[in-house]
Structure formats: C-alpha cells, structure tokens
Amino acid sequence: MKNRMVVGRYMLFAVSLVCITGVYGCGSPQHPSDNKYSQGVSKEMTNGEQLYKRYCSRCHSLGPPPKFGPPVKGIAIHYREAFADKKEAVEHMVAFMQKPDAAMSKCRPEAIERFGLMPAMNLPEEKLRAVSDWFWEQFDPELKRRHDSGHHHH
Ligand code: HEC
Numbered sequence: 001m002k003n004r005m006v007v008g009r010y011m012l013f014a015v016s017l018v019c020i021t022g023v024y025g026c027g028s029p030q031h032p033s034d035n036k037y038s039q040g041v042s043k044e045m046t047n048g049e050q051l052y053k054r055y056c057s058r059c060h061s062l063g064p065p066p067k068f069g070p071p072v073k074g075i076a077i078h079y080r081e082a083f084a085d086k087k088e089a090v091e092h093m094v095a096f097m098q099k100p101d102a103a104m105s106k107c108r109p110e111a112i113e114r115f116g117l118m119p120a121m122n123l124p125e126e127k128l129r130a131v132s133d134w135f136w137e138q139f140d141p142e143l144k145r146r147h148d149s150g151h152h153h154h
Contacts, residue, residue, distance in 0.1 A: 048134020051127055059118075063143060069115050070107055076139040077147055082106040086136050093132035097121040 052060075052072070059068040060075070070078075083089035083106075096104050100118045105111070121128060 046126075046130045048130045048132075048137075051123075051131040052134055055121065055123065055127075056131065062138065063140070066115075069118060070111050072135055072138045073140045073143050074147070075107065075135055076137070077144050078106050078108070079136060080139055086133070089136055090129055090132040093135065094125060094128045097123075097128050097132075098125075 056072075061067045061071045063071050063073045065071075066074075079089045079093070083092065092104070092106070097118070098120060100120055102109075102112050102117060
C-alpha cells in the first residue's frame with residue numbers, strides 16, 4: 001500500500017518534469033533569434049516550385065488547360081500587365097492569398113465567375129512570398145502572344 005503511493009508520487013514528479021521541459025522545449029515559435037527553427041525549414045520556405053507543387057498545383061496547372069483555377073502562366077501574364085514591379089506584384093499576391101477578395105483580383109472578372117473565389121492560403125508569409133515570386137517568374141511571352149491575339153477561353 002505504502003509503496004504504491006511512493007511510486008505514484010514519483011510518477012507525478014516525472015510527469016511534471018516532462019511538462020516543464022515540454023514548455024521550455026517548445027519555446028516561443030515567433031522568437032526572432034530562434035535560428036534552429038528557420039534553418040530546419042528554410043529550404044522548403046524558399047523553393048517556390050516545391051511550394052507550388054505542394055500547395056497550389058491541385059488547382060493551378062502550369063499552363064492551359066486549367067484545373068480549378070487559372071493556370072500559373074495566365075496569372076503571370078495578368079500580374080505583369082497590372083504591375084511593372086515584381087516586388088509590388090508579389091506583395092499583392094501574398095495579400096490576396098491571405099484574404100481573397102474579388103475587388104483585389106488582377107485576373108479577368110470571368111475567372112472568378114468561372115472558378116469561384118480562391119480559398120485563403122493559411123501559410124507563413126515567407127512561403128507565400130516565395131511561391132508568389134515563382135508564379136511571377138513563370139511568365140511565358142509565347143503564351144502571352146497567343147493570349148492577346150486569340151479568342152479568350154477563360
Ligand atoms: C482549392 C483550389 C486552389 C488552390 C489550392 C490554390 N488556388 Fe489560387 N486560385 C484558385 C481560383 C479558383 C482562382 C481564381 C479566382 C480568384 O482569383 O480568386 C485562383 C486565383 C489565384 C491567383 C490570382 C488572384 C487574382 O488576382 O485574381 C493567384 C495569384 C493564386 N491563385 C495563387 C495561388 C497560389 C500561390 C497557391 C498555392 C499556395 C494557390 N493559388 C492555391 C484556386 C486555388
């Protein structure tokens with residue numbers, strides 16, 4: 001009887017130790033000097049193509065035909081028409097993905113009529129920026145030529 005209580009107390013002690021170290025182990029994720037965190041994920045953070053494949057490609061094909069949203073190359077055309085500066089375009093895409101809004105769209109209104117509004121992307125801003133940068137870089141002058149001269153299917 002007495003032994004079981006002692007064991008019980010040790011267990012309690014062990015459990016609370018785990019809790020304490022657990023709390024300290026996690027730390028605060030937003031801590032700016034927490035390099036271990038950013039180093040571990042930095043590769044994926046900055047690889048736009050990988051991010052695209054993982055989070056966007058199920059809806060956005062690279063070129064036509066579209067899946068559930070406009071193809072990346074089409075988006076790149078519209079963003080290069082709307083913005084002269086890549087940085088501005090990227091910031092706009094990031095803001096759009098955080099809170100999609102038809103009034104903010106740089107695609108044709110038909111795109112939203114056809115596909116509906118895009119769902120918000122719940123990703124860290126750094127990832128959104130990296131993947132937006134990649135979207136911008138997928139601009140294809142040949143496709144733009146056809147896009148400008150041909151019929152608009154989207
Ligand atoms: C569930 C489907 C879906 C996913 C996943 C998705 N999108 Fe979209 N996206 C859409 C649809 C639909 C539209 C067209 C309507 C609109 O503009 O909101 C769109 C439009 C866009 C636009 C154009 C916004 C504008 O100006 O109108 C950008 C930029 C974009 N997506 C980027 C991304 C990126 C980057 C990802 C991955 C991180 C992503 N999307 C993931 C469905 C999706």
